[in-house]
Amino acid sequence: MRRRSFVSSSLTTLIFARKLWSQDQVWVCPMDPDVRSSVAGVCPRCGMKLAANLPEATEYHMDLSTLPRALEPGQPIQLTFAIHDPWKGRPVTNFQLVHEKLFHMFVVSQDLEFFLHNHPVFQPDGSFRYDNLTLPKAGMYRVLGDFYPDGATPQLIAKTMIVPGTPPAPVHLSRDYSPKDATNMQVEFRTDPPQAIAGLKTQLHFTIKPADGFEKYLGAWGHMLAASEDLIDLIHTHPFIADGGPNVQFNLTFPRPGNYRVWVQFQRAGVVNTAHFDIPVQELQ
Amino acid sequence: MTRCLLLLTACFAAQAHDIITTSITFSRDIARIVNNHCASCHHPGGMAFSLMTYADARPWAVAIKEEILRRRMPPWGAIKGFGEFRNDQALTPEEMERIVSWTDGGVPEGEPKDMPEPPKSLEPETFRHGKGELSATGEFALTRAFVLDGLWPEKVPEKGSFQITAQLPDGTIQPLLWLQDYKAQFGHPFLFQTPVNLPARTVIRGIPPGAKIALLPKK
Structure with missing residues (x-):
């Protein structure tokens, strides 16, 4: 059954891709640009509304400021994100929803122990503000802003905050595929191929138990943030295959060899569950 | 089964041996990335082999993917999000994803009419040390x-x-x-x-x- 679905899906993709080459009007998923259609609709992968004739991808500027400016471990801070256009640096004040929110913020600590996915609040001046973030310890924190300016393409922009003090020792992750008990579900994990290879597509398969009450979280069946242990690579993605059943598949191409931590978020019965797994990625031999 | 085979043959006919599974094309997507990030060196007569046309770029597709994923190309050097630079040459995550999709999806050429205009200038920017450094x-x-x-x-x-x-x-x-x-x-x-x-x-x-x-x- 699974094999038949795969063949059918591949054929549909092939015909779909081929057909699009000869058409002028193309509807593109702003978040998954390889998902294109000749008709309006929503992305079958991430649920975002397809956009007609998406403009050329251009990177916007995201300024991050904190209050107070000087950070201290354990001290609550306020974050403000101000977006400017890349041409004249004008403030951007109009945004489209991305998975039910105008702004998604991810924060990851240098030791990969701290993870946050939350949503700064839109302000009358067009900026986004997040109050009472407490960074637990000294060291580097990477911040990822995910937003979609009107008339542009979705943006995924990284920033860095540094909390003074002695930073944690460098992280050396090792393989951890063990099942995780989250708030109201257990999450099992495997990859195909079993050994992930840099530069090649890896399927990440999750099975959630129990699956009754499994529901979409922010418009998608799941959310994933993958981070290399050196925090150079940060990847935010959504399921490639999911239908509300217990099995959820993400596809990911790990860019470089090394160890990665992936955080996944699934919602069941109104409760958001977060689990993480550690994946060693090898060089192609 | 026969119908499936006929369908597959029809789909692949134009692209010889490549199995096309993506709608990302060189003409519509990749050529723009090349113009913005690669063309100053990778043009005919430039410092490195040309990537300006599909015929130029096609043989290098897998190498392009590997080089950009490893951040060896473009030779910019700075990790994104640690300082923000007005002469930033690094690819965005979205651009990297497009190149991966194109390479893994059979490297389709697309329609010539979708090709962007070539860059106005192909000269790499030059800098000189100045006073007060x-x-x-x-x-x-x-x-x-x-x-x-x-x-x-x-x-x-x-x-x-x-x-x-x-x-x-x-x-x-x-x-x-x-x-x-x-x-x-x-x-x-x-x-x-x-x-x-x-x-x-x-x-x-x-x-x-x-x-x-x-x-x-x-x-």
């Missing part, structure tokens, strides 16, 4: 206020990886530049999107032993 080594304390317009690695050990920060007198630590696996090609100015005001007694940290970094003043 400070040459920083080790832990470097500023004795006067300085408006920092950029950093220019002058001498850095090969394959060095380091983060340069500015610790201001109020305790704030500002990320300036993160270089990973340094190569001589990274020895160009990194010009900030917005100049950074550094008060006197600011300490520049993170410059590794044996390295020298020019602090460029705002003109």
